[in-house]
Amino acid sequence: MIKSKVAVVKCQSYDEKLVLEAVTRGVDLLGGTGAFVKPGEKIVLKPNVLIGSDPDKAVTTHPSLFKSVGLLFQKAGAVIQYGDSPSFGSCESNMRRSGLKQVGDEAGFQVADFDHGREISHPKALLVKKFTLANGVLDSDGVFSLPKLKTHGLTRFTGAVKNQFGCVPGFLKGQFHAKLADPHVFSTMLVDINTFIRPRLYVMDGIEGMEGNGPRNGISRHLGVLLLSKDPIALDAVACKLINLNPEFVPTSKPGEKSGLGTYHYENIDILGELIEPLIVKDFQVVRKAVPAASSGKVRTFIKNQITPRPVIDAAKCSACGTCIEMCPVGLTALDWKQLKTGKKIPRHHYNKCIRCYCCQELCPEGAITLQTPLLGRIFFRQ
Ligand code: SF4
Ligand code: SF4
Incomplete structure (x- = not known):
């Protein structure tokens, strides 16, 4: 070969x-x-x-x-x-x-x-x-x-x-x-x-x-x-x-x-x-674990909600530019606006509808969106 x-x-x-x-x-x-x-x-x-x-x-x-x-x-x-x-x-x-x-x-x-x-x-x-x-x-x-x-x-x-x-x-x-x-x-x-x-x-x-x-x-x-x-x-x-x-x-x-x-x-x-x-840069910050395997139906929904990392918005960093909402391929059912008690409007994720494509995290110009793994996912992958 x-x-x-x-x-x-x-x-x-x-x-x-x-x-x-x-x-x-x-x-x-x-x-x-x-x-x-x-x-x-x-x-x-x-x-x-x-x-x-x-x-x-x-x-x-x-x-x-x-x-x-x-x-x-x-x-x-x-x-x-x-x-x-x-x-x-x-x-x-x-x-x-x-x-x-x-x-x-x-x-x-x-x-x-x-x-x-x-x-x-x-x-x-x-x-x-x-x-x-x-x-x-x-x-x-x-x-x-x-x-x-x-x-x-x-x-x-x-x-x-x-x-x-x-x-x-x-x-x-x-x-x-x-x-x-x-x-x-x-x-x-x-x-x-x-x-x-x-x-x-x-x-x-x-x-x-x-x-x-x-x-x-x-x-x-x-x-x-x-x-x-x-x-x-x-x-x-x-x-x-x-x-x-x-x-x-x-x-x-x-x-x-x-x-x-x-x-x-x-x-x-x-x-x-x-x-x-x-x-080799041994301590390069990257997620060192497999991407969860494909699944379907209820198993998929369970994995998505309990194990797969979800995008989370830091309200303090968000400038309310709307880029994430504009670019979300699912649309407003996955990501829309909510009003905080302070009067500021920021986007809100609906995790059941969100497909975890992470376009919002990728494109946020303020670095206000990070990926966070739910508790079960952290236990499962020992993060
Ligand atoms: S991860 Fe993808 S589907 Fe979910 S809210 Fe962000 S852009 Fe929309
Ligand atoms: S792209 Fe980032 S800064 Fe803009 S509205 Fe979304 S979270 Fe806020």
Whole structure:
């Protein structure tokens, strides 16, 4: 069996010269630019923009990494475009907020159309055989995925596989959350998106990762590495090793291997470049337990209400912006407004209706929503 290759390259800061050197070294370890592009091909870079944010907050793929990957392959003859579909707002406005548009303009990269899409058929998918994907992705010759290493409420960790969810335009992402509420089913859908798009190269920004209440409101944590691979399952497994997380706890790992997308078994992965052990951050704040298995009917409701973490609002931090209510895929039956005795209005969760997609926690701009495990869940998982 041919092993998957993951290049691990140290990079201690976002200094542009250092990042370009590190990206070049990582690509060389995987065979050089010629292994990924031919002159004249249109390549789309897919950073993780979530919802545009200051690069120093470690929410988004850093502009310095984005620029380095683009310039390296532009020099190899590729025409570079880029895009991401955020949860709300246009692709271009979020690119501007994250500093990528400014860098892209300077470097001659073009914004691709991630605001509109077309339906595609994917007969070999494990689960979802029809998708709408962004025109920018479908009109390109190839995609390079540039994920950010962060924690995530639904999938423990967001990395190479989950990054392609941003190739689904705008509000359609919410429909997937509503239809595929079970995290394992949702994760299988993420794998299906990847087996259709098949990005040619994944370059993970692990220079400053995010721990704790990710993917938007966690804490920046220095890891000082870039990870590069053609195999997103292997890349995510190596990222898990770095943050001391069992890759089996990430629900894309098993369907990813089953689909043929890649492998999460370390014996089938060649780690190139740095020795990984000295780089491991053992106390990285991430939930180290399996995502509860799928269930149905009363068992599912019991697990949801008594064991599965629930989103909880800190009234003191809430600015009553309404983003969580606007973005909840279930709607007002799961999350509506309530008036406090002080007269302040804040959102209120209805846990029986809430499907635990954690979009509200992910998108709250104030970090006012955290995930809290009910007592039984804490006993069950010894948290
Ligand atoms: S309340 Fe939050 S976690 Fe529950 S369904 Fe709505 S967005 Fe998802
Ligand atoms: S998104 Fe956050 S700050 Fe805005 S209303 Fe919801 S809880 Fe409050």
